[in-house]
Amino acid sequence: MPTNFFCRLLGHTWIHRTEDPKVAWNAGKDMLQLHATPAGEIRFYLECHRCKDTKENPTSEEIKAINN
Numbered sequence: 001m002p003t004n005f006f007c008r009l010l011g012h013t014w015i016h017r018t019e020d021p022k023v024a025w026n027a028g029k030d031m032l033q034l035h036a037t038p039a040g041e042i043r044f045y046l047e048c049h050r051c052k053d054t055k056e057n058p059t060s061e062e063i064k065a066i067n068n
């Protein structure tokens with residue numbers, strides 16, 4: 001069964017998920033200090049509490065629906 005029964009019946013129960021970017025440490029020009037350089041943007045997505053289905057790039061309406 002591809003989709004959780006309750007998700008089919010009631011719809012997904014989305015929760016917020018964030019993934020911190022991997023931080024790469026690089027020596028600066030002075031070679032004395034280490035500078036943190038984010039390797040990527042923070043990944044922000046929704047995940048279903050029940051079936052772990054994920055939704056990338058949620059719309060503001062979908063986020064609002066969760067907060068209410």
Ligand SMILES: [Zn+2]
Pocket residue numbers: 004007011012013048049050051052053
């Ligand atoms: Zn679901």
